[in-house]
Amino acid sequence: MTLVTQEGILLRSHPYSETSRIMRFLTPAHGLVSVVARGARRESSRGRGGVETFDDAAIVLAYRESRDLHTLRDLQVVRSRRGLGKDLLRFAGASLLAELLLAHTLQEGSVELFDSVRESLDRLEGVERGRLPSEILSGAWGVLVQAGYPPELEACARCGGDLPGEGLLLFDPVAGGLLCPGCTQGREGGGRLGPGAREALRRLVRRRPDAEVRGARVHLGLVERFALHHPAPSRPLRTVALLRPLMEEAGERVRAPGDGPRDPGGDGRSAEPPSSLDPGQPGSY
Ligand SMILES: [Zn+2]
Numbered sequence: 539m540t541l542v543t544q545e546g547i548l549l550r551s552h553p554y555s556e557t558s559r560i561m562r563f564l565t566p567a568h569g570l571v572s573v574v575a576r577g578a579r580r581e582s583s584r585g586r587g588g589v590e591t592f593d594d595a596a597i598v599l600a601y602r603e604s605r606d607l608h609t610l611r612d613l614q615v616v617r618s619r620r621g622l623g624k625d626l627l628r629f630a631g632a633s634l635l636a637e638l639l640l641a642h643t644l645q646e647g648s649v650e651l652f653d654s655v656r657e658s659l660d661r662l663e664g665v666e667r668g669r670l671p672s673e674i675l676s677g678a679w680g681v682l683v684q685a686g687y688p689p690e691l692e693a694c695a696r697c698g699g700d701l702p703g704e705g706l707l708l709f710d711p712v713a714g715g716l717l718c719p720g721c722t723q724g725r726e727g728g729g730r731l732g733p734g735a736r737e738a739l740r741r742l743v744r745r746r747p748d749a750e751v752r753g754a755r756v757h758l759g760l761v762e763r764f765a766l767h768h769p770a771p772s773r774p775l776r777t778v779a780l781l782r783p784l785m786e787e788a789g790e791r792v793r794a795p796g797d798g799p800r801d802p803g804g805d806g807r808s809a810e811p812p813s814s815l816d817p818g819q820p821g822s823y
Contacts, residue, residue: 541611542601546571547655548593549636561589561610562640563597566652569644573599573610592619592632592659621663627784631662631674634777638681638765641772651684654745671754671785672747678761679743687768690715691740697721706730709739711763729760754785 546563549570554560559578563571589595594617600609622628635658644651658677665673682688694701695715701707708722709715709729716736717725731739735756741747742757751757762778 539600539602542568542599544568544597544599545616545652546595546597547652547659548589548591548595549639551589551591560607563595564639564644564652564655565597565647566649567647568601569647570639570642571599571601571608572606573597573608575610575613578610589613589615590618590620590623592622592636593617594619594656619659619663622659625667627667627670627674627781627788628662630777630781630784631670631677632659634674634761634775634781635659635662635677635681637775637777638678639685641765641775642681642685642769644685648684651681654680654684667788669749671788672742672749672751674781674785675751675754675757675761676742676745676747678765680745682761682765682768683743685769687714687764689739689743689764691736691743694718694721704733706732707736709760711760712767714764714768729756729763754788755782758782758785 544565544567546565548561548563550562551559554574557577559575561573561575561578563573565571593615596614596616597610598612600611602608619632622632635655639655655677658673658680661673662670662677679689689695689709690713692701693699694717695710695713696717697720699718699720701716701718705719707719707730708717708725709731710717710725713721716731735753738748738751738753739757739760742751758778758781762775765775766772
């Protein structure tokens with residue numbers, strides 16, 4: 539056993555016994571770390587009891603290499619993100635990032651991932667409300683990219699061939715990205731993106747999103763379907779059900795009259811039946 543001091547972002551916390559809590563932190567050196575905080579439920583708003591979900595904290599752990607659960611010895615909040623809790627959309631967006639991180643059960647540390655998540659949470663807390671859908675989507679792709687699962691958007695995800703710049707292309711979440719027309723043949727339905735939507739997706743993945751992303755609900759569906767298959771087939775993200783109506787509500791303001799939410803690029807090429815880009819339709823991707 540060694541005493542380890544490091545920074546951690548609290549992603550989840552739940553009662554463990556009459557007096558203790560289990561806390562799960564993202565750390566730069568050890569990835570996801572689960573700790574038991576003895577006595578935390580009895581403490582006042584100061585000290586260990588005062589940490590809230592998504593706060594940055596300096597934590598001291600009794601760390602055992604071979605164990606999954608470590609003991610929290612000390613904790614000091616270094617950056618509170620209480621602002622996330624004051625707006626349901628901000629909180630739900632941060633929760634999506636947490637759910638993606640916890641689903642990946644990262645056991646190795648990554649300073650890049652940690653910094654990326656910290657920056658995303660700061661943006662979610664601070665940006666004006668109109669930017670929230672694009673910051674949430676960009677933050678979610680940031681987690682997937684930093685965890686080692688970037689979507690393939692520059693070449694066909696099946697054959698590796700070139701992608702045409704024009705026309706609608708299928709985003710295949712199982713293959714992990716866009717497909718060329720040849721690999722799409724014979725595949726019914728699916729989420730087809732026009733050039734504008736593909737560019738918007740590239741900017742989200744590169745963490746340079748448009749201020750206001752069009753068709754945020756469709757883009758949320760892409761994240762949802764992709765995360766179902768990467769790193770491994772998994773259960774649906776619970777946060778998405780909460781986020782979808784909130785994103786739609788926030789996106790309505792930026793949608794021009796006549797724009798459908800199913801034309802995420804707004805490039806006017808979406809000739810697909812309306813349901814084909816609807817992430818709410820089972821099997822549509
Ligand atoms: Zn192909």
